[in-house]
Amino acid sequence: MGGETKEQVLQKLADVVVQFDEDEVEGLCQLALDSGIDPNEAILDGLSKGMQVVGELYDSQEYGIPEVLLCADTLNRGVDKLKPHIKSKATEGAKDCRIVIGTVEGDIHSIGKNIVKLMLGVDGFDVVDLGEDVPPEKVLEEIDKGAKVVALSTMMTTTLASMKKIIDEVRGKHPHTKFIVGGASVTEETARKFGADGYGENATRAVEAARKVKTLLAE
Ligand code: B12
The missing domain is CATH 3.40.50.280 (Cobalamin-binding domain)
Known part of the structure; x- marks a missing residue:
């Protein structure tokens, strides 16, 4: 994992959403995939965790609507990158x-x-x-x-x-x-x-x- 633990990579995914760094998010998603992290987990325990922090920053008025929207765009770009790699579990029926x-x-x-x-x-x-x-x-x-x-x-x-x-x-x-x-x-x-x-x-x-x-x- 290039010296990084799974927790560190997930934390980076959360941080990239909080920092609305749209240029970095796809690369980090690729890093998560290369590190063998389940894309499901990367979305739920990485990107979405970041959006929860964004919620708190919005509540405390550190972020306004423009920032929140940029964070959402970053999350969506990450989800689009990870989506094709999610294996369907296909519950019967x-x-x-x-x-x-x-x-x-x-x-x-x-x-x-x-x-x-x-x-x-x-x-x-x-x-x-x-x-x-x-x-x-x-x-x-x-x-x-x-x-x-x-x-x-x-x-x-x-x-x-x-x-x-x-x-x-x-x-x-x-x-x-x-x-x-x-x-x-x-x-x-x-x-x-x-x-x-x-x-x-x-x-x-x-x-x-x-x-x-x-x-x-x-x-
Ligand atoms: C992002 C956001 C926005 C964005 C929305 C962008 C978008 N495309 O969705 C923008 C900036 C547009 C926005 C606008 C507004 N917002 Co807003 N927003 C948020 C914010 C910061 C984050 C929400 C979010 O995306 N969370 C991340 C996702 C991943 O989490 P989630 O939505 O909770 O979803 C998870 C679970 O809830 C669950 N889940 C969700 N849906 C479902 C459905 C089913 C069936 C199941 C089983 C589970 C499930 O699973 C999801 C994934 O794990 C919250 C703050 C917060 N603390 O939540 C405020 C918040 C929701 N907004 C709020 C308000 C008031 C507004 C506005 C009225 C603001 C305004 N004055 O204009 C407008 C709404 C206009 C309208 N008519 O809807 C309030 C609501 C207050 C209240 N209790 O009523 C909040 C709580 C902020 C606050 N503290 O004031 N907002």
Whole structure:
């Protein structure tokens, strides 16, 4: 590993996002790959860890929106570099399970949702991304096309009500639809209160929740 431990390389990946060093990120991702680090881990324990620090810097007003956006661009460039190297784990039957994912109405945060989308895809699920600011009607259209699982993300407390609205409206028409939810403003307790079938505080847990929900569908 050229003298560097795995922890050091992961730390560098986190730092490059915090420093929004777009010119360095691809080289560091290559270093991670050459060092034998699992690209999944490089995303979750490297690049995403950096974005968490960015969140703290934003909260403490050391970073403003322009810096945060540059950090997000850096993270996305790194993810694009690592993506082709992720080996699909292909959970059995996952490709027959379509998951509709989106960030709820009123919320435009996409970074966490996109990482969850990527990891669900890697696990073999057939993922349809509705993007951000998604109203209930858009979700309903996908349910009508055959999706049975919906994954909803929100980062803001002000948009938690939109999450509940989607769950209630979809369940009103399609009571058997399964929901998994997450995002910084969502807790396990909120998920339970909203009647969601699964919750994940990060992308790894999101995949675990999706696998569990898939088995519920089979019952
Ligand atoms: C990046 C960011 C932005 C970027 C978004 C860029 C983009 N393309 O996404 C920009 C600058 C545009 C932005 C804008 C705004 N933001 Co902002 N933003 C953030 C910030 C700094 C980081 C969020 C992030 O990307 N984290 C990194 C990712 C990897 O983590 P994550 O999103 O949590 O995702 C993980 C998990 O939550 C989970 N997960 C996520 N989704 C899902 C879904 C499922 C189904 C599952 C199971 C799991 C799961 O897995 C993910 C991967 O591990 C946070 C601060 C913070 N501390 O979080 C504020 C924050 C979310 N923003 C906030 C606010 C208020 C805003 C604005 C209203 C600011 C403004 N005044 O204009 C606008 C929003 C406009 C709107 N209508 O949406 C607040 C929300 C406060 C609240 N509690 O309501 C925060 C918390 C900052 C703060 N403390 O004030 N923001």
